[in-house]
Amino acid sequence: MTFFLITSIIKIIVVFTALMVGVAFLTWLERRVCAWMQDRLGPNRVGPQGLLQPAADGLKNLVKEETLPAEADKVLFMLAPAISFIPALLTFAVIPFAAPLPTPWGDVDMIVANLPVGFLYILAFGSLGVYGIVLAGWSSNNKYALLGGLRASAQMISYEIALGMSTVAVLLLAGNVTLTEVVAKQSQSLATWNIFPLSLAFFIFIVAAFAETNRLPFDLPEAESELIAGYHAEYSAMKFSMFYIAEYSNMVTASALMATLFFGGFDIPFTQWDNVPPWTVLKTLATLGAFLIKTGFFLFFFIWVRWTLPRFRYDQLMALGWKVMLPFALLYVSVIATVVWVLRARLGWAYDSRFALALFGVNLLLAVPLFFVLDRGHIVSGSTAEERA
């Protein structure tokens, strides 16, 4: 018990610090990558290559004046940044980030809390984050902020369903909601990484994750061109900064989730060396590296998409969510469930590469109608207005 307490406290401190530093680093990366994509250099003055820029920004935000609108609901206005910030951090607690670390007193799981219901926990806290945004929008007593908050709630609800549905397929294959089990199930070979048997679930997940983290092309809650800054229009200094930390923590969590659910978590491809005891420090470090590379790629992907795609119109967002993503996710879950049942119960296949590749074939078949519908141009490129005489 003492061992558990001590290791948990150490893990909490380490993960929290790493996450905060990562988030700070991410703001720098976002600005640099954005600049590179626009043929500029970006912030490169503070520290080597501008690496200390987040520190300078943080210091600035700490000493800036906090504004408090006279007509705002003071309690909720102060509370909202914390409400959006805390769930963003909490979600990371159940993500396994490396192979167990051996110590003289026993193995330590490299996960802050190895919850048996890890996945449900993520869904629960993922949807809590929207309360911060809605409350911020409402308590500001500002029409633009309120519109931003409204959009956030509508958007989150729409895409939460598609997100949940896409991950049902993952749980079908893993047969478990514990994330460590999901990772263990994927680590047999490269083909059993869920990206192959469940490619389209990944596609739905990544689209929904963009909507959930309020990133472009789905950043309607803060749409600068229409809503000034949306829900955080009235915020300044550190409270404003907290919304940003929340957004980036959500990005880190979403990226880590994609890596965990679809890309084998901390699994190193083409080898079984990292999946079997005896655990060594080297294995822990190597798997941690694999996890960081995968997560880092998705973080880069978030930034890459943000600086490429323009924002969706509100009706396009809703049409995509309700008319494409949700029905397709439902169809997808039923098809995958059927195929898994046929393969497992009828043909008696065990879960291995052959099983995964068979599912991959099904995905390829399903991808044809999905991308045909998406590419037709009528779903996302506009609504059909009746011609008025």
Place this chain on the structure above:
Amino acid sequence: MAIGVKVMKRPGARASYVRATLQGMLLTLQHIFRPKVTMQYPEEKSTADWAIAPRWRGTHRMLTDEQGRAKCVACGLCPQICPANCIKLVPGEDEQGNRYPLIYEIDEFRCVFCGYCQEVCPEEAIHVGVHYENSEFSRDRFVYDLERLCAQTHPVSSLWDPSDPKGE
């Protein structure tokens, strides 16, 4: 649809979203590796394809004669034509009857850098210069007196010539 957006009927290839998205992603990825156009200002002030224009109208400069005296004869044309009223001139006269400025001050804060003073000067004494870095720690440092105007060393502006509009 409630918003009532009118949608053009376009061929599928142009209205497609997935293909356009992939093309866009490829484009932005390529731009990451392209040479950057940023000029790192305090270290480099001009690049191979950009330098400050010779017609730039910046910080003033008073030219001097061989004895190091200002060429100004205190004729009063520049304070007269100055649209921002930023030139203060008090004329004086020596024993030979030569006019010279007792006080000649230009307030760089009031100045709109039109260059009229240079155009109107019959002695080619006052000029606007090809120079832009004139920050100071206090406001009163922006009133340049005669001594300071004479001490400037930057090149003077070659103003736009209507008979030679392209500067050839």
